[in-house]
Amino acid sequence: MRLFIAEKPSLGRAIAAGLGNQKKAEGCxxxxxxxxxxxxxxxxxxxxxxxxxxxxxxxxxxxxxIIPDQWKYKVKKDAATQLKIIGSLLRDADSVVHxxxxxxxxxxxxxxxxxxxxxxxxxERIWLASLDDLSVRKALANLTDNARYAPLRDAxxxxxxxxxxxxxxxxxxxxIKGRAEGRSDVLSLGRVQTPTLALVVARDLEISHFKPVDYxxxxxxxxxxxxxxxxxxxxxxxxxxxxxxxxxxxxxVAEALVTAHTNTDGLVTEATREAKSKAAPLPxxxxxxxxxxxxxxxxxxxxxxxxxxxxxxxKLTTYPRTDCRYLPEEQFADxxxxxxxxxxxxxxxxxxxxxxASLKSAAxxxxxxxxxxxxxxxxEIPPDSLPQKERDLYLMIAAAFCLQFHPPMRYEAxxxxxxxxxxxxxxxxxxxxxxxxxAFSGHDDENDDSDExxxxxxxxxxxxxxxxxxxxxxxxxxxxxFSEGTLIEAMANVHRFVADADAKAALxxxxxxxxxxxxxxVLETLKERAYLVADKKALxxxxxxxxxxxxxxxxxxxxxxxxxxxxxxxxxxxxxxxLDAFLADQCRILPDLLAxxxxxxxxxxxxxxxxAALNRRKRKKDGAWFWGCTAWPDCKVILPDDKGKPGxxxxxxxxxxxxxxxxxxxxxxxxxxxxxFYGCSGYPGCKKTWPVAPGGAPDFxxxxxxx
Numbered sequence: 001m002r003l004f005i006a007e008k009p010s011l012g013r014a015i016a017a018g019l020g021n022q023k024k025a026e027g028c029x030x031x032x033x034x035x036x037x038x039x040x041x042x043x044x045x046x047x048x049x050x051x052x053x054x055x056x057x058x059x060x061x062x063x064x065x066i067i068p069d070q071w072k073y074k075v076k077k078d079a080a081t082q083l084k085i086i087g088s089l090l091r092d093a094d095s096v097v098h099x100x101x102x103x104x105x106x107x108x109x110x111x112x113x114x115x116x117x118x119x120x121x122x123x124e125r126i127w128l129a130s131l132d133d134l135s136v137r138k139a140l141a142n143l144t145d146n147a148r149y150a151p152l153r154d155a156x157x158x159x160x161x162x163x164x165x166x167x168x169x170x171x172x173x174x175x176i177k178g179r180a181e182g183r184s185d186v187l188s189l190g191r192v193q194t195p196t197l198a199l200v201v202a203r204d205l206e207i208s209h210f211k212p213v214d215y216x217x218x219x220x221x222x223x224x225x226x227x228x229x230x231x232x233x234x235x236x237x238x239x240x241x242x243x244x245x246x247x248x249x250x251x252x253v254a255e256a257l258v259t260a261h262t263n264t265d266g267l268v269t270e271a272t273r274e275a276k277s278k279a280a281p282l283p284x285x286x287x288x289x290x291x292x293x294x295x296x297x298x299x300x301x302x303x304x305x306x307x308x309x310x311x312x313x314x315k316l317t318t319y320p321r322t323d324c325r326y327l328p329e330e331q332f333a334d335x336x337x338x339x340x341x342x343x344x345x346x347x348x349x350x351x352x353x354x355x356x357a358s359l360k361s362a363a364x365x366x367x368x369x370x371x372x373x374x375x376x377x378x379x380e381i382p383p384d385s386l387p388q389k390e391r392d393l394y395l396m397i398a399a400a401f402c403l404q405f406h407p408p409m410r411y412e413a414x415x416x417x418x419x420x421x422x423x424x425x426x427x428x429x430x431x432x433x434x435x436x437x438x439a440f441s442g443h444d445d446e447n448d449d450s451d452e453x454x455x456x457x458x459x460x461x462x463x464x465x466x467x468x469x470x471x472x473x474x475x476x477x478x479x480x481x482f483s484e485g486t487l488i489e490a491m492a493n494v495h496r497f498v499a500d501a502d503a504k505a506a507l508x509x510x511x512x513x514x515x516x517x518x519x520x521x522v523l524e525t526l527k528e529r530a531y532l533v534a535d536k537k538a539l540x541x542x543x544x545x546x547x548x549x550x551x552x553x554x555x556x557x558x559x560x561x562x563x564x565x566x567x568x569x570x571x572x573x574x575x576x577x578x579l580d581a582f583l584a585d586q587c588r589i590l591p592d593l594l595a596x597x598x599x600x601x602x603x604x605x606x607x608x609x610x611x612a613a614l615n616r617r618k619r620k621k622d623g624a625w626f627w628g629c630t631a632w633p634d635c636k637v638i639l640p641d642d643k644g645k646p647g648x649x650x651x652x653x654x655x656x657x658x659x660x661x662x663x664x665x666x667x668x669x670x671x672x673x674x675x676x677f678y679g680c681s682g683y684p685g686c687k688k689t690w691p692v693a694p695g696g697a698p699d700f701x702x703x704x705x706x707x
Contacts, residue, residue, distance in 0.1 A: 001033060001034070001035055001089075001092055001093055001094055002033060002034045002035070002093070002094060002095050002096075002097060003034075003035050003036075003037065003089050003090065003092075003093035003095070003096050003097070004016075004019075004034065004035070004036040004037070004096075004097045004099050004126070005037055005038065005039065005086065005096060005097070005098060005099055005100075005110050005113065005114075006036060006037070006038040006039070006099040006100075007038070007039055007041070007099065007100045007101045007106050007109055007110065008038055008039065008040065008041065008313075009038045009040075010131075010313040011038065011099060011101070011128070011131065011313070012028075012029065012036045012037065012038035012099070013029070013036075014128075014131040014136055014313075014315070015036050015099055015126070015128075015136060015140070016029040016031055016036040017133065017136070018133065018136035018137050018139075018140050019031035019032070019034050019036065019140070020032075026085065027081075027082055027085035027086075028085065028089060035089055035093075036099075037082075037085060037086055037089055038082075039079070039082070039086070039109060039110065039113060040078070040079055040082060041109065042076070042105075042109055042112075043075065043076060043079040043082070043083045043086075043109075043112075043113055043116075044073040044074065044075060044076065044079075044112050044113070044116060045073065045074055045076050046071070046072075046073060046074075046160065046161075046164050047068075047071075047072035047073060047074050049063075049066050049168060051072055051074070052066070052068055052072065059172050059175060059176060060176075061173070061176050061598055063172075064169055064172060064173055064176075064594055064598070065165075065169045065587075065590040065591055065594055066168060066169055066172075067165065067587050067590065071161060073112070073116075075116075083113070083116075086113060086117070087117050090114075090117050090119050093119075093121060094121065094122075095121055095122040095123070095124065096114065096119065096121060096122070096123045096124070096146075097123075097124045097125070097126050097143060098110045098111070098114075098123055098124065098125045098126070098146045098149075099126050099128070101128075101319070101321070102127050102128060102129055102319060102371065102372060103152075103321055103371065103372070103517060104152050104153075104155050104156035104159070104515075104517075104569075104573060105156050105517060107149050107152040107153045107156060108152075108153045108156035108157055108160070111146075111153045123145075123146040123147070124143040124144065124145060124146055125143065125144050125145070125146040125148070125149055126139050126140065126143055127139060127142075127144070128319075129318050129319045129372055129373065130312075130315070130317075130318040130319065130378050131312060131313065131315045131378075132315040132378040132379070132380050133315075135378070151572060151573050151574065151575040152573050154572050154573075154578070154579040155569045155570070155572040155573035155579075157579060158568075158569055158572050158579045158582050158583060159569050161583055161586075162191065162565060162569075162582070162583065162586050163190065163191060165583075165586050165587065165590060166189070166190070166191045166556075166586070166590075166593070167188075167189065167190045167191070169590060169593075169594055170189035170190075170194075170556055170593065170594065170597065171186065171187065171188045171189050171190075173594045173597040173598050174187040174188075174189055174548070174551055174552065174597050175187045176598070176613075177551060177597050177598065177599070178551065179603075179613050179615045179630045180602075180603040180604055180605075180613040181603075181604045181605075181613075182604060182605055182613075182614065182615060182616040182627070182644075182645075183547075183615070183616065184615050184616055184617045184618070185544060187547075187548050187551065188529050188548075189548070189552060189556055190522075190525070191556075191561070191562045191565060192491075192513050192514040192518065192519075192522050192562055193522050193525055193526055193531075194548075194549075194552060194556055194557045195494070195513055195557050195558065195559040195561075195562055196487070196491055196513065196514070196522055196523070196526065197526055197531050197532065197541065197545055197548065197549060197557075198549050198552075198557040198558075198559075199482070199487070199490055199491075199494070199497065199559075200482055200487065200532060200539055200540070200541045200545070201541045201545060201546050201549045202497075203479060203481065203482055204481070204540060204541045204546070205546075206478065206479060207478040207479065207481065210478035212475045212476050212477065212478075213243065213247070213249065213475065213476045214249065214473060214474070214475055215243070215247035215248055215249045215473075215474055215475075215476065216248045216249070216251065216254040216471050216472065216473055216474070217232065217233070217248075217471075217472040217474055218232070218233035218248070218254065218257055218258065218469055218470070218471055218472075219231070219232055219233075219469070219470045219472060220232075220233070220261060220418075220420065220425055220466050220468070220469045220470075221466070221467045221468050221469075221470075222266075222418060222425075222427075222464050222465070222466060222467070223464065223465040223466075223467050224456055224458065224462065224464050224465075226456035226457050226458065227456030228456075228467075229416070229427055229429075229453060229455050229456060230427060230453065231416070231418050231425035231426060231427040232425060232426055232427065233248075233257065233423065233424075233425055234417075234423075234424040234425060234426050235248055236423075236424070239253070240253055241253035241254070247476075254471050255471070257423070257469070258469045258470075258471055260421060261420045261421060261423065261466055261469050262466065262467075262468050262469050263465075263466065263467065263468070264420055264421055264465075264466050265463065265464070265465050265466070266418050266419050266420040266421070266425075266463075266464050266465070266466060267418070267419050267461060267462070267463060267464065268416060268417070268418055268458050268459065268460055268461060268462040268464060269417045269418065269419045269424075269460065270415065270416060270417035270460060271415075271416050271417075271458040271459055271460050271462070272414070272415045272416075273412050273413070273414050274412070274413045275410070275411075275412055275413075275433075276410070276411055276412070276413050277408040277409065277410045277411070277436075278408055278409045278411070278436075279361060279362060279408045279437075280361065280400075280403035280404060280406060280408070280436075280437040280441070281400065281403070282325035282326065282362075282363050282374065282400075283325055283326075283327065283363055283374035283375065283376055283397075283400045283401050283404065284325065284374060284375045284396070284397055284400050285322050285323050285324055285325045285374060285375065285516065286304075286305065286308065286320055286321055286322055286323070286375070286516040286517075287323070287488050287489060287491075287492045287516060287519065288325065288489075289304055289308065289320075289375060289393070289396065289397065290304045290305070290484070290485055290488045290519075290520065291485035291486065291488060291489045292396060292485070293392075293393060293396060293485070294483050294484045294485025294486070294488075294537075295483070295485055296396070297389070297392050297393070297396075298537065299389065299393070300484050300520075300523070300524075300534075301484045301485070301487075301488050301519065301520035301523050301524075302520040302521065302523065302524045303389070304393065304520070305320065305321075305520040307389050307390050307393045308320035308375065308393060308397075310390055311390055311393065311394055311397070314380075314382075314386075314390075315378055315380050316377065316378060316380050316382055316386075316394055317375055317376065317377055317378060317394065317397050318372075318373065318374075318375055318376050318377075318378060319372050319375075320375055321372070321515075321516050321517040322370070322371075322372035322373065322374065322375060322516060323370060323372075323492075323511060323515070323516045324368070324369055324370045324371075324372055324373055324374055325363070325374045326363055326364070326365045326366075326368040326369050326373060326374055327363050327364050327365075327369070327373050327374050327376060327404075328364075328366045328369050328373055329364050329365065329366045330366065331373075332360060332364050334379070335357055335405070336357035337379055338376075338377060338378070338379040338401070339352050339355050339357050339402065339405060340352075341379045341380075341381055342377060342379070342398055342401075342402060343355075344381065345381065345382075345395075345398075347395050348395065348398055348399065348402060350440055351399055351402040351403065351406075351440040351441075352398075352402045354406075354440070355402050355405035355406060356405050356406070356407075357405055359404075359405045359406070359407065361404040361405070363404050364404075375397050376397065376401045377394070377397060377398040377401055382394055399440075399441070402440070403437045403440065403441060406436055406437035406439075406440060407434065407436040407437065408436050408437065409432070409434065409435055409436040409437060409438045410432075410433040410434040410436060411430050411431060411432045411433055412430065412431040412433060413428075413429075413430055414427075414428060414429035414430065414431065414454070414455040415427075415428050415429075416428075416429075416455055416458055418464055420466050427453070427455060428452065429452060429453045429454050429455035430452050430454065431454045431455075480538075481535075481538035481539065481540060482538065482539050483537050483538055483539065484523060484534075484539060487523065487539055488519050488520070488523070491512050491513050491514050491519050491522075492511065492512040492514075492519070493508075493512055494507050494512045494513050494559040494563065495507035495508040495512070497559070498559065498560065503560045506560065506563060506564065506567065507559060507560060507563045509567065510563040510564070510566045510567040510570070511566070512559075512563065512566075513559050513562045513563055513566065514562075514566075515566070523539070526545070530542055530544055530545075531544060531545030531548060532545055551597070552597070553593070553596035553597055554596075555592075555593055555596070556593060556597075568582055569582075605627070605645065605646050607629040607630075607631065607635060607637050608637065608639075608649070609629065609635055609637045610629065610631050610634070610635040610637070612629055612630050612631035612635060613629075613630045614627045614628065614629060614630070614637075614639065614646050615627065615628055615629070615630050616641065616644070624641070625641035625644075626638060626639065626640055626641055627639040627640070627641060627646040627647075637649075653668045653669075653670065654668070654669075655667075655668060655681055656668060656669055656678070658678065658697065658698050660680040660681075660682065660686060660688055661688075661700060662680070662686055662688050663680060663682050663685070663686045663688075665680055665681045665682040665686065666681050667679065667680060667681065667690075667698060668680075668681050669692070675692075676692045677689050677690065677691055677692060678690045678691075678692065678698040690702055
């Protein structure tokens with residue numbers, strides 16, 4: 001019996017359909033001599049520190065760093081039943097076909113199941129970038145040896161273990177430091193989430209500290225025999241009234257320029273026209289799709305990933321977790337049939353119906369295809385019942401594909417410089433010669449300037465006349481807050497935020513921080529931990545998120561660190577580095593990473609009883625603050641809160657000379673809402689109370705009440 005183990009049920013059903021002769025059974029589908037079963041994502045998870053040593057359940061600085069001698073894994077609770085079925089099928093299998101998703105995690109996911117059951121038989125690999133029937137049949141006919149993908153598995157395992165080492169240890173270290181300073185929250189760090197949070201915090205601080213500056217832009221209306229046009233004043237460096245950025249900020253200088261140049265003659269000093277073309281944007285990778293869908297559809301990064309995954313599983317589009325925007329030339333011959341199918345959809349009737357299937361854009365380049373090609377439609381027609389979000393995203397993917405079969409936009413780029421009384425005034429223009437693909441896209445450029453003019457035919461040396469000059473008063477504006485789409489783009493292009501040239505190059509080579517498959521989950525994690533909140537379409541850091549970044553040492557929030565790790569992970573995937581060497585380095589540098597967090601270990605507010613850090617907490621009952629010792633339960637000191645600092649401990653009540661008739665323990669004279677009373681010092685074991693009799697003794701004759 002040949003056993004296929006798919007990453008998820010939908011993938012298993014697609015393979016079973018390709019095999020034919022299906023018969024459903026518990027947790028599998030039987031197809032003659034073949035059986036298809038499936039996982040539910042990762043069936044195993046990494047053990048927690050306390051699974052290695054019980055004492056690790058307490059978060060103590062003396063335990064750090066925690067480095068497992070041998071890595072342990074646990075079966076996920078919701079995976080136990082299906083994992084048992086897989087184990088039973090493996091016992092009868094003559095061979096196995098690994099059917100994980102075509103990426104690092106997909107490779108590890110099934111490999112670790114085979115390792116869990118110590119399977120030693122033959123294992124082949126099916127590589128499915130698309131789940132339509134034709135692609136499945138082709139993949140079934142081209143199975144390969146699973147052993148060749150071992151480096152891919154090792155890269156995923158290296159990522160998982162490095163994340164555990166950095167995340168567990170840094171989170172515990174920062175939380176311990178926070179407790180030493182009176183914070184009660186768990187302060188979580190991660191090799192991708194922390195640099196990502198740092199990007200948002202830096203942007204938010206830049207916005208909060210931003211002070212707008214007034215400046216002036218001068219626009220002159222120019223008259224020429226071939227037509228009128230507008231030029232903008234270009235101040236020289238030595239002009240008075242400029243700020244450090246070269247903006248004109250002196251109103252009197254602006255007014256003088258208006259007076260001096262209104263109704264004056266001048267000359268054209270430069271006049272160029274250059275024929276240019278602009279090809280359609282490349283088909284989408286995941287991050288470009290997330291950015292576009294965030295801006296146009298208001299979808300979160302995770303929603304885009306989940307929706308694209310659903311389209312993939314419904315055989316409508318290809319594999320979504322790709323960082324590539326190119327398509328293999330081998331599939332170009334199939335484009336005509338895909339376009340014909342797409343042209344039957346009303347929303348794509350024009351862009352697909354008028355496409356030229358013989359036109360081969362730059363997107364078709366096998367040499368630039370990485371592990372996965374760009375996201376593209378398969379040619380399967382979506383049903384009318386397709387949910388609206390899936391339909392909208394499908395149309396976005398399909399339209400980007402169709403635009404590859406339209407000619408480039410052709411235009412004439414124009415540039416003019418005019419001299420008015422020894423001052424320079426510039427203008428740029430663009431004249432569209434052929435709209436090409438832009439006739440079907442709704443826009444001609446992602447950075448289109450709607451104010452751009454078409455300039456008349458001009459020659460150097462032409463005489464012109466300045467009819468009048470207008471002064472436009474403007475204000476500098478702060479940078480925009482990150483949206484989910486622009487933050488995903490920033491993660492993928494984090495080199496743009498780094499000044500050092502060598503570091504910039506390294507980050508660019510590493511393709512940013514995180515991967516196409518993980519970036520959306522990182523954003524969700526930051527929101528779940530209340531480090532970021534969604535404010536309309538923007539992501540904003542919370543006070544807690546800013547505190548975390550303020551407490552984090554540079555190495556753990558610097559994108560260079562995680563990009564270097566990602567570069568090494570890719571080297572492992574390519575077989576150029578080993579898992580063991582990478583992890584050995586992570587273990588070696590871990591103490592150095594933690595040292596700046598842990599510092600000298602002296603708490604800001606030591607416990608008066610044991611010296612451990614006091615921690616500010618909030619009572620669940622009434623929301624009041626108090627301070628408790630972090631060495632609990634060994635030390636149970638509790639102090640009141642005094643304006644954000646530990647207050648003085650309340651004095652212990654004095655024991656009276658009277659004994660409780662019920663248990664014999666001394667009574668304590670107390671003051672309650674209704675006045676004074678005696679209560680048993682054995683509380684809460686004994687809850688007897690008595691009123692105070694005239695003279696000050698307990699009134700034992702009165703009926704005892706429970707406090």
